[in-house]
Amino acid sequence: MAHIAAIGEVMVELAPFPVDVPEAKNRDIMALSFAGDTYNTSVYMARLGLKTDYVTNLGEDTFSHQIMQRLSGENIGTDMIQCLPGRSPGLYIIRNAPDGEREFSYWRKEAPARELFSTAENCETLFEQLKHCDCVYLSGITLAIIGEHARQHLLSVLQKLRTANVIIAFDTNYRSRLWNNKQEAQSAMLQVMQHTDIALLTLDDEFLLWGDDTLEGCKERYKDCRLRELVLKRGAEDAVIITAESQIHVPVPSVANVVDTTGAGDTFNAGYLAARLQNASVEDSAREGIRCAGIIIRHRGAVIEKSVFDKELGAYGQVV
Numbered sequence: 102m103a104h105i106a107a108i109g110e111v112m113v114e115l116a117p118f119p120v121d122v123p124e125a126k127n128r129d130i131m132a133l134s135f136a137g138d139t140y141n142t143s144v145y146m147a148r149l150g151l152k153t154d155y156v157t158n159l160g161e162d163t164f165s166h167q168i169m170q171r172l173s174g175e176n177i178g179t180d181m182i183q184c185l186p187g188r189s190p191g192l193y194i195i196r197n198a199p200d201g202e203r204e205f206s207y208w209r210k211e212a213p214a215r216e217l218f219s220t221a222e223n224c225e226t227l228f229e230q231l232k233h234c235d236c237v238y239l240s241g242i243t244l245a246i247i248g249e250h251a252r253q254h255l256l257s258v259l260q261k262l263r264t265a266n267v268i269i270a271f272d273t274n275y276r277s278r279l280w281n282n283k284q285e286a287q288s289a290m291l292q293v294m295q296h297t298d299i300a301l302l303t304l305d306d307e308f309l310l311w312g313d314d315t316l317e318g319c320k321e322r323y324k325d326c327r328l329r330e331l332v333l334k335r336g337a338e339d340a341v342i343i344t345a346e347s348q349i350h351v352p353v354p355s356v357a358n359v360v361d362t363t364g365a366g367d368t369f370n371a372g373y374l375a376a377r378l379q380n381a382s383v384e385d386s387a388r389e390g391i392r393c394a395g396i397i398i399r400h401r402g403a404v405i406e407k408s409v410f411d412k413e414l415g416a417y418g419q420v421v
Contacts, residue, residue, distance in 0.1 A: 103378035106154040108239040109139030110214035111168050116195040138240050141364045141403045145371030147176045154178035158213035160188035181230050188213040218251040228258050236268040244289045245279035259296040270299040275306040294326045301370045303334045342383045351387040356395045364403025369394040
């Protein structure tokens, strides 16, 4: 069984929960859950058959214990998680704007995940654990929350992992509010891309970060990086996989009854990596990513119930 570890942050999520009873009138009833981009991907990678570990920092509070239980319940390893006394995970609240779009408010400045890779000792411990994996996955959000000093430690770990033949997979997942400025984000992303084998990018993010979302622009931007695969997610348009030998377009079938696109990119990444690490071709891996994302967008929330996901996964037929 292929072994992957994902690095990032799990946050407490509060989202509107409609309750049609008199007692709920004029009250905001919120549903409690947990989410985060690399966490979302980890859940689906584990469900798709990868041995999956998660790397983060949590606290010792009730919410942190619930997150640990949720991870274990999804068969995600927690041995690389450090729990810091007196700390609590970050929180975000989702509200619906009048036009139906979702608005997010965050409280994460004191989140323990921000201290990932903060010391050389911690980095060495993580390297010794991560070097036994087949692949390590992280995102631009991982980079943004840990800060410049820790990012340099992280780059050193990624360099050593790649030398040890561990595959590095990276999704830029650019969120401007997490960075001091765009130039800082650009520099950090390019540094990690120098140590990346599989880049899983979204063209919308590429436009926000670089002002360019063309295929040729992406190829030119990352031509000096030693990428094995540049995977470009383009919403309802063809996914494109660029390698040294080819440029492959994989159609995205239309999906009826789209409810919520939250987590679609995270789920695509899970499908792609799960297939790729189980020796599927890049084309079949993209089809698997597209298939998984197509399931998620017909349900509310980034992480849907396992029974629902498994049922629909079977109904659509295994790609790999």
